[in-house]
Amino acid sequence: MTPPRPGLAREFFGRVGDTDVHRYTLARPGGLTVRVLDYGGVIQSLEAPDRDGRPDNVVLGFPGLDGYVANNRPGAARVFLGAAIGRFANRIAGGTFTLDGVVHRVPANNGKNSLHGGPAGFDTRVWSAAEVQDADGAGLRLTLVSPDGDQGYPGRLTTEVTYHLDTRDRLSITYRATTDAPTVVNLTNHTYWNLAGEGSGDVHEQWLAINASHYCPTDENLIPAGDPVRVEGTPFDFRRPARIGARIDAADPQLSIGHGYDHNWVLDPDAAFAARAWDPASGRLLTMWTTEPGLQFYSGNFLTADLTGPSGRPYHRGAGFALEAQHFPDSPNRPDFPSTVLRPGEVYHQETVFELATADRPPAGSPT
Secondary structure, three states, X not given: OOOOOOEEEEEEEEEEOOEEEEEEEEEOOOXXXXXEEOEXXXXXXXXXXXXXXXXXXXXXXXXXXXXXXXXXXXXXOOOOOOOEEOOEOOEEHHHEEEEOOEEEEOOOOEOOEEEOOOOOOHHHOEOXXXXXXXXXXXXEEEEEEEOOOHHHOOOOEEEEEEEEEEXXXXXXXXXXXXXXXXXXXXXXXXXXXXXXXXXXXXXXXXXXXXXEEEEEOEOOOOOEOOOOXXXXXXXXXXXXOEEOOOOOOOOOHHHHHHOOOEEEEEEOOOOOEEEEEEOOOOXXXXXXXXXXXXXXXXXXXXXXXXXXXXXXXXXXXXXXEEEEEEOOOOHHHOOOOOOOEEOOOOOEEEEEEEEEEEOOOOOOOOOO
């Protein structure tokens, strides 16, 4: 029997200044229910059934719009729950880079670095929204025009992010961007996952596999230092599934810098498969594919108890983990890394796919 096709609904969610914000629900009967805001392109919730068919929200978020707006105010310890990130995901060292011989300065909002597009990145904007329907599912296309000089970045950048849910319970996020002048672009999504359920505690007993033989060690400011190194023999080896918390407090200088994992893995180029995560309590299995060369795995090290989700329970350290498909951190200052330069006439394109299923044990090997 053909699985039922997902549908799409819209509701008013609040207001930022004089601008209305809406929440869009992508839902497949008996399968996933995904709620996305046109504020920040945020995935606010994602309900997935466990091994017994009981649904639960498996991503971190705020219950109302006020939580997102407050978290984006100057001086807030921003955590980017579920947000679309741009213009440049991750860190740019010293808030500066040179493109075609011209030095560009972007705002520092992470010590001396610029992080996730600066203090007024794409996660703080209200995007234009359009519904997408096709034979395999339903989707939401968000569009944002970032003017020349926005947060210090050159060029007028037009960005589209499309969230699409299909009949196989796969959520795809497709990114497209064009510019009228040379610029740098690195887009991602910053959803925090907890496959046992939002607010259920830390994720340290959940299992993770990453399809990567190398990762990027960092300096004390979490900027890549030197060349990528092999994961073999280190706590960064997730080529075979391992518990997230098994080595997170090991006596390793790299783990001490970030108080856990907050590093870029260099994905092996043999397949689009990027990562898998599994929760033994619920049986939920998350599989991720991407067209990107890197994966930033962040183990939620700086989440704090003053952050409270829809469950009403606080988010302590490790309450969720992020799998951010992207180019490498500080790429504009590293000509040896894959380029993030976008020029007029070119199209930035990225696709990342998440599939939710269930399993009785952490599966080994790459999925087809």
